[in-house]
Amino acid sequence: MVSESQLAIKAVVLLIPFILIVLRLVVVLPSVKLRKSIGNDNFIAPNVHGSTIMIMLGSGGHTGEMIRLLSKVKLENFNRIWVSSSGDSSSLIKAKEYEENLKTNQLSSIYLTLYRARKVGESIPSSIISTIKSFISTFNSLIQLKELPSLVLLNGPGTCVPLAYILFILKFFGLAKTKIVYIESLARVNKLSLSGKLLLPISDRFIVQWEKLALKYERAEFYGILV
Structure with missing residues (x-):
C-alpha cells in the first residue's frame, strides 16, 4: 500500500509545475498589476x-487610424516592422508611402503579411479554421525575424489577436520582451471591440479614446481623442 507520506510527496510534485506557472503568470501578466498613472499619451x-x-x-x-496615431511618434528613430493581413494590399501601400515621407531612412524597415484571422461575415466554423491558420502563419513569421520587436502597436484588426498572444507566450517563456500597446478604435464609444476584450488582460498598456470606456475598464488609460 502507498503510505500517506508518499501520497503527499506525489501531490506536491504534481502541484509544483502548476504553482510555478501561476507565479510566472503573476510576473508577466499585466492585468494582475495595478494600473500606473502615466500622466501623458506618450x-x-x-x-x-x-x-x-x-x-x-x-x-x-x-490603417487610417494607425497612420494618424503614428504622427505622435518619431518613427524614424526606430527599426520598423509593418504588419498587414493577407488580402489587404492597400495597407501595405500606405505603409510604403509613409516610409517614403520619413525625414530619414537610416534604420531598417520590413513588411510582413500574416494570414487573416477572420473575414467579415465569415461563419464560426470557418473563422475557427482561419484563426488557427493565422496563429501558425504568425508564429512562422515571428521566428524568422532576426530580432523580435521591443514594442508592438495594435488598434483592433482581428489578426492582431494571434500576433499579441504569440508574443505574450514567447514573453511567458522568457523568449521575448515585447511590450504590447493596444489603442482601441475611435469607433468604440460604449464598449470594447472583440479584439479589445481579448487583449485587455495581456496588454502592457491599454488606451481608449472615450472617457466612458476608461471609467468602465479599470486598466484602460484615457487621454482624449488621439486620431
Missing part, C-alpha cells in the same frame, strides 16, 4: 532609440 518610452517597433495595420479604417 505610449513610446523615450529611451529606446534604435530599437524595433512593430505596427499592425488593418482594413476597415484601422
Whole structure:
C-alpha cells in the first residue's frame, strides 16, 4: 500500500509545475498589476532609440487610424516592422508611402503579411479554421525575424489577436520582451471591440479614446481623442 507520506510527496510534485506557472503568470501578466498613472499619451518610452517597433495595420479604417496615431511618434528613430493581413494590399501601400515621407531612412524597415484571422461575415466554423491558420502563419513569421520587436502597436484588426498572444507566450517563456500597446478604435464609444476584450488582460498598456470606456475598464488609460 502507498503510505500517506508518499501520497503527499506525489501531490506536491504534481502541484509544483502548476504553482510555478501561476507565479510566472503573476510576473508577466499585466492585468494582475495595478494600473500606473502615466500622466501623458506618450505610449513610446523615450529611451529606446534604435530599437524595433512593430505596427499592425488593418482594413476597415484601422490603417487610417494607425497612420494618424503614428504622427505622435518619431518613427524614424526606430527599426520598423509593418504588419498587414493577407488580402489587404492597400495597407501595405500606405505603409510604403509613409516610409517614403520619413525625414530619414537610416534604420531598417520590413513588411510582413500574416494570414487573416477572420473575414467579415465569415461563419464560426470557418473563422475557427482561419484563426488557427493565422496563429501558425504568425508564429512562422515571428521566428524568422532576426530580432523580435521591443514594442508592438495594435488598434483592433482581428489578426492582431494571434500576433499579441504569440508574443505574450514567447514573453511567458522568457523568449521575448515585447511590450504590447493596444489603442482601441475611435469607433468604440460604449464598449470594447472583440479584439479589445481579448487583449485587455495581456496588454502592457491599454488606451481608449472615450472617457466612458476608461471609467468602465479599470486598466484602460484615457487621454482624449488621439486620431
